[in-house]
Amino acid sequence: MLQRIESLVKGLVVVFLAFMVVQTVSDCNVCQSNQVACINSTSFYLCFGDGTPHRDQLYHCLEGFDCTNLTAICVQKSSQRPPSCGDTTQCGQCNANRNYLFACQSRGIFQMCYGATRPTGKFGYCPSGTVCDATSTSICVPEVTGQTLTCDINDELVDTTTASTVTTTESSTTESTTESTTESTTDSSTDSTVVTTVSPLTPEQMCTQLNATGLFPIIPTDPYCQRYVSCYFNNNVLIRSAEYNCPATSYFVSQTQSCVYVNPGYCL
Structure with a gap:
């Protein structure tokens, strides 16, 4: 009799925990x-x-x-x-991958890093049924129920028209079938709007544009407030320019030119 009661209590606990998980996942x-x-x-x-x-x-x-x-x-x-929304602290972070090869921008969107501290170039899209995984050199891995995602955010929330890409009106074959080109000699049946990639500014370009000594947010602005550029001028000549990352869980604040551990309110 006692064993039956214990089994019943354990069963109720399992059902309650399962109910709590269902109630909080979104x-x-x-x-x-x-x-x-x-x-x-x-x-x-x-x-x-x-x-x-x-x-x-x-x-x-x-x-x-x-x-x-x-x-x-x-x-x-x-x-x-679990929380309603998964972890997004590693979204867009090249250092999430040990080789700085790529950065996950969402569950299924990524950009290449090629050893740099921030991603650049075209956005890549994982095939259906796979997700971006910074712990794997394969970039996209099969999606498994309950797995931990590098960047747990919906693909549609990623703005792929800014920071690394701009839209032009040049004609070209659809990108899903061929490489983008600025030539207008392709068949009109496959004409579409081309998405042309524009690389973010280098530290030297950013410092030249800012024309001041100090620490500044990168250009374009990092929504996670993790990356910043250091500029040093002497007699109006740029001597040194470099990009840095704030420590994990901290945020770069331009007003104080420092990394702080309290979110200023406008950082993701």
Whole structure:
């Protein structure tokens, strides 16, 4: 009799934990029943009942708390209750891969790094059924239920028209079938808008444009506030330019020209 009671209690506990997991798992940047949209495991936007995340102010849970779809929003971390939105701290980070080969921009979108501190060039897309994984040299690996994702954010939330690409009106064969080109001699049946890649500025180019000594945000701005450029001028001549990364969980603040461990409110 005692064994039956113990088995029944264990079964109820398992059902309760499973229920809690179902109740808290959601999509990133999507308005939940508690009127917030978690953008990562600890940060969120407010929705105000209109189903749209209002991005004018970013809110953060206290250390040790996760963003959830529960009424309290921020709930103490628990191994049995995952946050509503997965971790995005490694999104766009070349150092997430030990060889600095590529950076995951979302679950299925990536950019190459080629040993640099930040990704550049065209956006790559993982085949259906695979996800970007910075721990693998294969870049895209088969998607498995419950796996830890390098950049747990929906592909549609990645702006692939800025930072590394601009849209032009040149004619070319569709990119899904052939390489992009600026020639207009392709068959008109396959004409489409070309996405031409434009590399971000190098440290030297950024410093030349800024024309000042000090530490500054990179150009284009890093939404995660991790990367910054150091410029040193002497008699109006650029002597040194280099790009650096703030330590993990810290943010670069241009006003103080330093990395701080308190999010200034505008960083992802």
